[in-house]
Amino acid sequence: PLRAVAVGAGHYLPDRVVENAELESMMDTSDEWIRSRSGIERRHFAAEGQKTSDLAIAAARMALDNAGFEASSIDALVLATATPDQTFPSTATRVQHAIGMTGGFAFDIQAVCAGFIYGLANANALIVSGQAKRVLLIGAETFSRILDWNDRTTSVLFGDGAGALVLEAAPADGTPEDRGILSTNIYSDGQYNDLLYVDGGVSTTQKAGVLKMQGREVFRHAVAKLAEAGEEALLTSGLSVEDVAWVVPHQANLRIIKATAQRIGIPMEKIIVTVQDHGNTSAASIPLALSVANQDGRFQRGDLLLMEAIGGGLAWGAATLRW
Ligand code: ACO
Numbered sequence: 274p275l276r277a278v279a280v281g282a283g284h285y286l287p288d289r290v291v292e293n294a295e296l297e298s299m300m301d302t303s304d305e306w307i308r309s310r311s312g313i314e315r316r317h318f319a320a321e322g323q324k325t326s327d328l329a330i331a332a333a334r335m336a337l338d339n340a341g342f343e344a345s346s347i348d349a350l351v352l353a354t355a356t357p358d359q360t361f362p363s364t365a366t367r368v369q370h371a372i373g374m375t376g377g378f379a380f381d382i383q384a385v386c387a388g389f390i391y392g393l394a395n396a397n398a399l400i401v402s403g404q405a406k407r408v409l410l411i412g413a414e415t416f417s418r419i420l421d422w423n424d425r426t427t428s429v430l431f432g433d434g435a436g437a438l439v440l441e442a443a444p445a446d447g448t449p450e451d452r453g454i455l456s457t458n459i460y461s462d463g464q465y466n467d468l469l470y471v472d473g474g475v476s477t478t479q480k481a482g483v484l485k486m487q488g489r490e491v492f493r494h495a496v497a498k499l500a501e502a503g504e505e506a507l508l509t510s511g512l513s514v515e516d517v518a519w520v521v522p523h524q525a526n527l528r529i530i531k532a533t534a535q536r537i538g539i540p541m542e543k544i545i546v547t548v549q550d551h552g553n554t555s556a557a558s559i560p561l562a563l564s565v566a567n568q569d570g571r572f573q574r575g576d577l578l579l580m581e582a583i584g585g586g587l588a589w590g591a592a593t594l595r596w
Contacts, residue, residue: 276445276453277400277408279594281340284436284564285331286317286551293429300425307429312527316432316552318417324358326367328435328557329413333372335564336437342407347439348377349405351396353388353412353556355585356419357381360475368411377405385469386523386584387459388412388556389436393580393592394457400442411437412556419471421483430526431484432552436560449511452575452595456509458502459590465494469585491587495529498589499581500536506579506591514538516577518596521566523582524548524558533581545571555584572596 292315293304307313319328329352337344352365365379384391389412399405413435420428445451468490473482499522507513520539522530524547534544547562554561559580566572576596583589 274445274447275401275403275442276451277397277440278443278453279438279596280441281336281342281439282437282560282564282567283332283335283337283339284434284561285328285335286434287319287323287328289318289320290315291318296429299422300428302425302429310528311430312548313430313552314549317434319415319433325354325356325413325415326358326364326371328415328433329364329368329411329437330371332413332435332437332560333368333409333411336409336439337372340439342439344372344374345376347374347407347409349396349399349408350374350377350379351382351392351408351410352379353382353384353392354414355383355385355388355555356415364413384556384584384588385586386525386553386555386558387582387586387588387590389559390457390580390582390590390592391459391588393454394459394590396440397454397457400440406442408440409437410440411435412558412560414555414557416484416553416555419481419484426488427484427486430553432554434551434554434557434561436557436564438560438563455512455593455595456506457590457592458505458509460498460502461586461588463586465587468494468587492526492529494587495525495583496532496536498583498587499529499533499591502589502591503533503537503579503581506593510593512577512593517543517579518576519566519572519578520544521559521563521578521580523584524551524562525553
């Protein structure tokens with residue numbers, strides 16, 4: 274059998290850092306409230322005119338460099354985003370052209386904050402079915418463009434950024450000891466559309482709209498669904514919680530991350546946490562955290578990584594990857 278092995282990671286954060294203190298000057302909020310409720314201390318915002326594709330391109334270049342691959346050797350580019358440059362073409366095809374990927378195919382995935390896990394599931398399917406040998410998987414977002422600055426309950430929680438992962442087909446034994454993606458479990462339940470959504474779009478208002486969230490309800494679903502998905506992903510891989518070297522969770526909220534880790538039974542020392550510096554970057558949050566941790570030298574070859582995410586839909590999932 275074939276496995277999708279991770280061979281390079283990259284990320285990009287816009288230059289502009291917005292500390293909680295700056296938000297205090299814009300609305301009735303406080304650094305203390307934001308920190309204690311979410312763990313967020315700062316986030317990056319894209320500059321005027323800087324698009325999701327610009328962030329994605331920078332992250333993609335770093336990931337390709339990290340893998341030692343030319344863009345022309347990539348045969349599939351999968352971009353997870355809920356904040357595309359335009360309604361069409363896909364942001365993925367803009368990135369494809371910009372990085373000099375001359376063949377293959379590129380497409381976007383829309384699963385909001387679970388986008389990177391959905392992307393892993395798709396990239397893995399392309400590789401194990403033999404449709405692609407090298408996949409560039411990117412999560413990129415500019416959520417600062419869809420925030421309602423009159424809504425302090427949501428606007429303090431999000432940031433902009435991008436992360437990327439290069440995956441390559443490699444022959445494997447088909448055992449849990451293989452390197453590469455071992456499982457991807459994805460789920461959605463549309464009865465919860467109203468818990469987290471954007472109040473606009475092409476076929477409704479013809480405007481982009483702003484983010485609306487019932488924070489408490491999302492929180493309640495998040496911990497239960499993430500823990501269950503994480504356990505499912507381990508079960509599907511034939512592994513147990515003791516085998517996990519690192520958890521790379523979606524970086525929405527430190528309280529959700531802690532509660533989920535506790536429910537699965539994994540100590541906080543094994544959890545990669547970047548939410549304090551990035552805020553919630555939706556589909557970009559996992560690959561961003563992954564690349565930052567990789568750059569720090571935290572991952573050893575053979576380490577088992579567990580990734581999990583939930584977001585609008587609700588859509589959620591988990592995946593295991595042996596580094
Ligand atoms: N600054 C100061 N006070 C605020 C702020 C703010 N930014 N926002 C809300 N408050 C006030 C509220 O008005 C409320 O005041 P009241 O009691 O006088 O009415 C009080 O703080 C408590 O508000 P709650 O909403 O009850 O606060 P809660 O403890 O539930 O925390 C939070 C809110 C952080 C949004 C929490 O519900 C949460 O983390 N939810 C999950 C959200 C999330 O992470 N979503 C993303 C996952 S999906 C995705 O990534 C897209």
